[in-house]
Amino acid sequence: MIHQISIFLENRAGQLAQVTRVLADHSVDMRAISIAETSDYGVLRVIVDDADKATNVLLENGFILSKTPVTVVEVPDQAGGLSPVLEALAEGNMDIEYMYSLFTHRDGKAYMVFRTADEEKFKALVTAHGVALAGNEELGIK
């Protein structure tokens, strides 16, 4: 199970830098980052190499956050590589709440984070379409 950390960010200069500084100071390495925002605030979503440590140090620094289980799929790092996943979702009539990509690329593979309303159904759908799921180990996550 891969956990994403979602952090509340006010839309104010320096807020994002504060988060990355806290993580860097504690040698937490980011694997992926994404921001959803309105004009006043946003939710920063990160995948890190050590979610427990990141959670602790961010809480200590006064951030508000939550941990959310997400699914990471492995796709070919080439044009149309995402198609099987999206087709599987269309077939299962599933909506994506959000998705973003990991920095990690390896052996011609890229990795995408997906969040849907039903993680188990999502996993079943994509594996039925021959899409491989990535686990903590291949992503270097503790």
Added chain:
Amino acid sequence: MPNYYQPEIETASREQILAWQNERLVKQVKHVWDNVPYYRAKMEEKGVTPEDIKSIADLHKLPFLTKADLRDAYPYGLLGMPLSECVRIQSTSGTTGRRVVAFYTQHDVDLWEDCCARAIVAAGGTKEDVVQVAYGYGLFTGGPGLNGGSHKVGCLTLPMSSGNTERQLQFMTDLETTILCCTPSYAAYLGESIAEAGLRDKIKLKAGIFGAEAWSEEMRRDIQNSLGIKAYDIYGLTETSGPGVAYECSEQTGMHINEDHFLAEIIDPETGEVLPEGSKGELVFTSLTKEAFPLLRYRTRDICVLTRKPCSCGRTHVKMSKPMGRSDDMLIIKGVNVFPSQIETVLLEQGYPANYQIIVDRVNHSDTLEVMVEMSPEKFSDSLADIHDEEKKLVAALKTMLGIYAKVRIVSPKSITRSEGKAVRIIDKRKI
């Protein structure tokens, strides 16, 4: 050329006004003692009986009434007449907890409308005029008060109520309105709308009577220029009747208090001590003639100065300055009374931390209210849509509580400024 609605009263000698006040105060204290147990208990507690009040020199012996008393006594505790004799209520904006309900007999309505008629005539109104009342009608006193006063003067009265600017401008041009009554911010807005629509040549306005919110001399100049009128201030509060407690004359240097109906004092808001004439302090009113809701020594919380300097208009009634502030934390936003504690209540009910900040500003002559709220772990969600839904719920709850729209801004936890450990709750950027 000064105009009066009731010249024998408005220009009465000082002695005559004092004689009315003495006689009416004695009678009013007796009326309250006999009919308002709530206030009688307060008098008894202070060891005062009606026999102790022989003239207005004894006024200081009477206990004060505050908004808290009005809440305690809600709804009928301060009623001075049987309900069967009452014909009307008016009420302040706000929640049940903060709401003030004032009662009127037909006689009360009559006297209130006389006061408003005096204000209209002082602004140059005659039966030849067309008066457009763009104050809200309903529980708010602005619309009904000026409407009644306008009838008394014999003006053609346009009961427009507030809002719907397009329709306001259409009637103003088609029916050739000469006197406009509304809040000063709406008057300024109408001025801009008229300029934008290129209607300035079609406007026949000569005067405006604007109240229910604070406005500066600078704003007066803007309104006078944009509408091509003289702009007159008017003062009142629901507790004492509504607009018309005091009004401006052609001199525009303060508002004449209708002293035959309202006895004014200035007190030190800390000690309650009566201050000498010319001092700046909290305005306190005693209703001399109200039957249904006869408040004695009601603390308005408005800070101002009274002056008896002779006025060029010929009126002899004391003048009050524009209110210069408040002795409590009440804000008047878009003419609506807002207490920070109301906002705090909503935040707690909705599960937000009580560390908030209220930012009031005036943009394009219209008040704005923004409430800064800190995000909390309980309210946070990974889904932006969920946070937004919660925010919408909070906006709706604030609207219900306050009666006006407040923009909500969600900020980082513990980010709201605290000075010396105490949070700065209110930032009022309006230049009034």
